[in-house]
Amino acid sequence: MRRSTLLCETLRDDPAEADVPNHILLVRGCFIRQLASGIYSLLPLGTRVAAKIEQVLREEMDAIGGQELTMPVVQPAEIWQQSGRWYDIGDDLLRLKDRAEHDLVLAMTHEEVITSLIGYNVHSYRQLPVMLYQIQTKFRDEPRPRAGAIRLREFTMKDAYSAHISQEDLDRYYPEVYQAYFNIFRRCGLDVISVDSDVGMMGGTMAHEFMSLTPVGEDTLVLCDACGLSANRQIATFRKDVIDGGEPQPLAEVATPDTKTIAELADLLDIPESSTAKAAFFVGDAGLIFAVVRGDMEVNETKLTNATKSTALRPATEAELHEAGIVPGYASPLGVSGVQVVVDDLVAQSTNLVAGANKAGYHLYNVNHGRDYEADVVVDIASAYDGAPCPDCGGPVRLERAIEVGNIFKLGTKYAAALKAQYRDEAGDQHPMVMGCYGIGVERLMAAIVEASHDERGMIWPVAVAPFQVYLVVLNQNDESVMQAAEQLYADLGAAGITVLFDDRNESPGVKFTDADLLGMPLRLTVSRRTLKNESVELKLRTDKEFTLVPLAEAVAHAQAQIGALQASIDARVVAEEFAVGG
RNA sequence: CGGGGCGUGGCUCAGCCUGGUAGAGCGCAGCGUUCGGGACGCUGAGGCCGGCGGUUCAAAUCCGCCCGCCCCGACCA
Structure with missing residues (x-):
């Protein structure tokens, strides 16, 4: 394929709508083009990769x-x-x-x-x-x-x-x-x-x-x-260590004005967040869900979805909470009705937690599941966190x-x-x-x-999915002998079964090299007056900084060898993988 | 859908606050000079300033509504 005829107008600037590398590079390299939100055309280069x-x-x-x-x-x-x-x-x-x-x-x-x-x-x-x-x-x-x-x-x-x-x-x-x-x-x-x-x-x-x-x-x-x-x-589980809260103690109300978050509550009462119970509210298929996890943990919505046998959850609105008689910030599983109460198993095993009093400005000491309230479901609904103990070996997960x-x-x-x-x-x-x-x-x-495969200059295509295997640059095109040699090399590479993008445009060297880096073909060949002085061609891997000169007559063989080596290094990674449940 | 941001030649953006002739760089077209890391000169084309309505003598600029796009949150290949 000749670059002069390929539909590929590379962009100098990062497109305004893109802010992650794959998006920036695929648009700049003219692989994809957006039509509407989430709807793209695959341009010729993108189509070749897809193929x-x-x-x-x-x-x-x-x-x-x-x-x-x-x-x-x-x-x-x-x-x-x-x-x-x-x-x-x-x-x-x-x-x-x-x-x-x-x-x-x-x-x-x-x-x-x-x-x-x-x-x-x-x-x-x-x-x-x-x-x-x-x-x-x-x-x-x-x-x-x-x-x-x-x-x-x-x-x-x-x-x-x-x-x-x-x-x-x-x-x-x-x-x-x-x-x-x-x-x-x-x-x-x-x-x-x-x-x-x-x-x-x-x-x-x-x-x-x-x-x-x-x-x-x-x-x-x-x-x-x-x-x-x-x-x-x-769905990740983790080992939950029950903190011994001692024998259940009598409920006790405590005034906690302006403490709508667990952090504020723990701070005010001078207790660890793990001594509190946290409530979160969702709406599932069966209506309002009251989910309770320990204060230092977060509700895992996927687990909660499965626990409530819902198809989807969404956070409850303030209005829905008020309608159910729940006071946001001071919500309590005690005395609520008409909602599905799902309690994390760790909370159910813990004693004497601090929870909301369902009354603005008040919390309760010594809340105990089973004694003070009953859950409709007790199951793991907590989200694994960085450093949590591994469920299998107890080591910290990341x-x-x-x-x-x-x-x-x-x-x-x-x-x-x-x-x-x-x-x-x-x-x-x-x-x-x-x-x-x-x-x-x-x-x-x-x-x-x-x-996974790019640098500051552009994409770096693994050989098996590269749109072309070789990016062939010709410089000094006004020199007929150079152009002739490049044309011959282009034809020879093609005859050898190598896919080549031949940059035959009348552009300056900088433009061509920059585009070669952006588009990311694995191998770059350059023919110029300088290389031909030694009857040679320059050869450079996209991943390498330096290039080597090879004799013009052996250029095709060298290209084949390089492509073969790239392919071989990929093939070497295709190995048997142990099938393991849980990993 | 909730929150935030942005819509001005093909691209990246300025101009908007403080209303009065629509701009720059890149790209594109032509000519010439260049020719190993986004060259240079000259010439030129290209814009309903997202849309509709309002305010005003006058709107890219102020106000309202709508549309589109991006980012953060809940879903999935």
Whole structure:
């Protein structure tokens, strides 16, 4: 490809709307272009990267028995009603009507279609297991798209679905997908770790997320250096040490004017925050939720969502609290009614905590669960914090930010039962299939790669996903012999099967080198009057500071060797990964 | 949806407070000179100042409403 004809106008300045590296660089390099919030065009360079990623996806999915297919993006509401997600999912699901006023959705994922499809086409245990996948557009009407290509509304997803005769067979297969996922990310040059994750709106029994560690990430992970534990903070547990509060003492009211926060309360009463109980209020499917954790901890909304069997939570408004007779800042689980009280297990085991009196300006000493109030649910709803004791080994955990680039779920029979994907066993009896689903976001993966692999000058593409392997610069174009040599090299590289972006523009050397760095092809070749004086070509890796001169006649061979070495170093990282529950 | 910020040639921004001829740099087009790390000179094109309404003799500028975009919070590939 000639740079002079490529649709690629690089930007000198950082775009105003971008403030994270992947977004800045992808826009400056003309890989993506925003159309609306969370909706982007992939320009030629971005499309080439996506195609390279998709090639890796296809190879790895095919290697574990996947068959590619293509399903519709626009889908009738009926199948979503059958699965229940029409009702469970809120505004993230974009709904529309056709001319006949039929309800339609833009698919945010394809469990419904694939399940009905498999149910239609698979009837016998002899046809199972089956693994199907597609690489196709998804639409999620995200409340807040973010960070360039990391959080989009319209995006491309490799979504795969497997169907099995039994949980055992799914359990056997699941680690194969787990391994394939590691292979995919490593081949794309991205380091990831796997973590246990929440099953969320997908339902199911087990899930892993594949995480690329970066401060730009939206997820928080809980990691233990001592034993290797890793989990999404949404579900991470930690060891809770009960502080001995002594035998339950009589309740005692204490005046605490103007102490609306736990910090103020602890300060005023001269007690540690861990001697208090903290209340937080949410609204779930069943109405107002009164959540209680120890004062030094935070409520984990994912855990609380699961504990209350809600599909979604939102913080309660002041008005809703007043209506329920709750005094914000002085709220107490004592004497409240008509709300669901969820108490963290640690609070339930603690004695003589200080809690609100549900009366403005007053708190209570010696509040004890079981004696003074009853919870509807007692379960872990506290969020793991930096330095919390690891649930497995007791060592301190640390929190890290990460991008979720992929996930795998054991769905179980939820969709198969709802959408009647059944098979007959050897005895002729019908059973719902046991399913798994497996997703990877293509644009997000591209963004995560840039996030993980760039410097102050620009992107540094791992060779397997680079839009071109070589950036060929020619200088002194007015010198016919130089131009001729460059043209010949361009042709020879192409003939050798190397993908080349040939910067044949009439631009100054500075412009070309700067663009070469920004666009980030792994290998740069430069032909100029100077190099030709020695019958040579300059060769430089994007990751290196220095360049080397190689004989013009051997330039193609050297380029091939360099690309081969880059590829080999990536291949060396594709190794067997131990499948571990809990890590 | 709650909170904060921003909308002025393709891009980055100034001008707005204190109303009166719409600006700079980059980019783009032409000519010439340059040619190893975002070169230089000359010439030129390009703007309903996000939209609607209001105030005023006069609005990019003041006021109101709306729309869009970004950031922080709750969700997900």
